[in-house]
Amino acid sequence: MSKAFLRESDVEPEPTVVRPVLLAPGAKRYLTEAGAERLHEELNRLRTVERPALAGAAADLDAKRELRKLDERARELQQILATAEIISSPAPDRSIVRFGAKVTVKEEDGTTSTYRIVGIDETEFYTGGISFQSPLAQALLGASVGDRIQFQSPAGPRQLEIQLIE
Incomplete structure (x- = not known):
């Protein structure tokens, strides 16, 4: 039966959409x-x-x-x-990748990408905002310009060279 022929009180409410919990209990x-x-x-x-x-x-x-x-x-x-x-914001010392930093990296094929390490609630695929919990961010944190980092991506192991820290 179409909802158009039901009273509002007869219509079951839509289930509440629950977003997956991305933080472990007690995690900051x-x-x-x-x-x-x-x-x-x-x-x-x-x-x-x-x-x-x-x-x-x-x-x-x-x-x-x-x-x-x-x-x-x-x-x-x-x-x-x-x-x-x-x-x-990270300290003026831009020599080490920290939370909130914008990092430009060079791929093995020579292409460059820029990422910003942010909290899980502000990740944005299209602007390069990556969660500090992601494998890429974990590999970048603490690294310096010129360092080559390795991490496991969904497509397999990758190696990147840090070009710039902003």
Whole structure:
């Protein structure tokens, strides 16, 4: 039977989407200053722009679902921000890769890539933000310009040379 012919009270709520836990129990959640600022901005936008816009259409079932998703994301952001340890930018000494650093590496085939080592809640594939827990970040942390690092990628072992630390 189509949901169009059911009363709202007869429709079962959609199951809550639970994101996988990426941190081990008791592990610290780290954020860069920029990442914390972006999450604060997202939370503020959800509260002041998106929620009020949806609240006006709360009689609509689709709007209710969207409002529920929005509220879940807001709670998730509050939890992240409440439990995160914000790490300030790396010291001016750019000779060693640290949390928050932007690192340019050269592949064995000569291509270069740039990565920024960030917390798990601010990883961004398209901008090169990689989690400090990733195999690549673990191999980069503590290395210096000119060092060759090896790590196990999903495609197999890789070797990279550090070109620049920003």
